[in-house]
Amino acid sequence: MSNLHYTIEPAVFDRFPDYVRGVVFACDVQNGDSPPALVAHLRAAEAEARARLTLDTLTAHPRIAAWREAFRTLGYKPGDFRPSIEALLRRVLRGQDLPTISALVDIGTVISLRHLLPIGGHAIDVLTQDIALRPATGEEVFIPFGSEELEHPLPGEFIFVEGDVVLTRRWSWRQAQHTLVTPETRALEFNVDGLPPVTRGEVEAICREVSELVTCFCNGDTRVALLTRDQPQVSFATSSP
Helix, strand or coil, X not given: CCEEEEEECHHHHHHCCCCEEXXXXXXXXXXXXXXXXXXXXXXXXXXXXXXXXXXXXXXHCHHHHHHHHHHHHCCCCCCCCCXXXXXXXXXXXXXXXXXXXXXXXXXXXXXXXXXXXCEEEEECCCCCCCEEEEECCCCCEECECCCCCCECCCCCCEEEEEXXXXXXXXXXXXXXXXXXXXXXXXXXEEEEEECCCCCHHHHHHHHHHHHHHHHHHHCCEEEEEEECCCCCEEEEECCCC
């Protein structure tokens, strides 16, 4: 077991002071194929999203518009680099049933669709260094999921990192291969990202919902933390004691 730190650097909150990142740590989980009950949750979440939104109305929804505006503020064109929740919803609103990946991955997808928020899961049992959300220097390295090609982020780009290894580029855009959640994953953390109009209380409630689904379908022990301007760091273990 290793004890590590998770930090959001002040530069992030300088740009977005009301940003809240909820974190759900889960250890001793069992990750496998999603059982029928979890697949039913996924299909219901897809149906709910289609009832609430269309491709024509998607970008006007306050929760999607907030992320598009944040990306514009940081210099990312939303049409070229879509926030992960927008990209996910576009797939659903085109009528596609999302493939089931594994129980833990599908839990993140279910909650993303229910609440229209970016939610990303990262295996933490592969970590050896502290992790952080911070601006890039440009020297960090990134290998995208599904690729072997090495990339470097742009200086100033918001990145989620282990040391100088990028786990997610452009805040909530694209994830790396390194902390991919697999059937062998036994410890992970979910990031639940909230920008106004989403409140701290809503983020905390959504984290509890993630915890409940993890406990129900994957067992293990969970813990919720909130990273904010006033509390930008938390310590965590990569496995249960």
